[in-house]
Amino acid sequence: MTHSDLDKCARCHNSKCCTYITQQLDTPRSMDDFDILLWQLSHRDVQLYKDDDGWFLLLNTPCLHLKADGGCAIYADRPKVCRDHSNDFCEYDSPAEEGFELFFDGYESLLRYCKRRFKGWERRRDALNRGELA
Secondary structure (H helix, E strand, O other), X not given: OOHHHHHHHHHOOOOHHHOXXXXXXXXXXXXXXXXXXXXXXXXXXXXXXXXXXXXXEEEOXXXXXXXXXXXXXXXXXXXXXXXXXXXXXXXXXXXXXXXXXXXXXXXXXXXXXXXXXXXOHHHHHHHHHOOOOO
């Protein structure tokens, strides 16, 4: 990190980059793929988005080592992923949400999308409820 990058981190009081983790996913294509995503979004503080780089689970869970002032309590011993994190363009500059093509804040928003995307979504649900599909 350059000196100006460190200054940017010092000016960032909400430490946004330390309040979540993301996990890139294979592109969901089938109803079964989206059914798994619905299950994942049924859990607290889990969201989903798609951007230019693909599909990601967004887990809103702050780092355990984040201090009240936004600093890192284990800075000297922080993991390599933290050391490698670039803030060339980060949430300090612009909210990440501005780059999202799709964003699902929970189960209900993804379910609405699934019903629009798949014409047979509700028929599949009814067949599952009747025990006709495994």
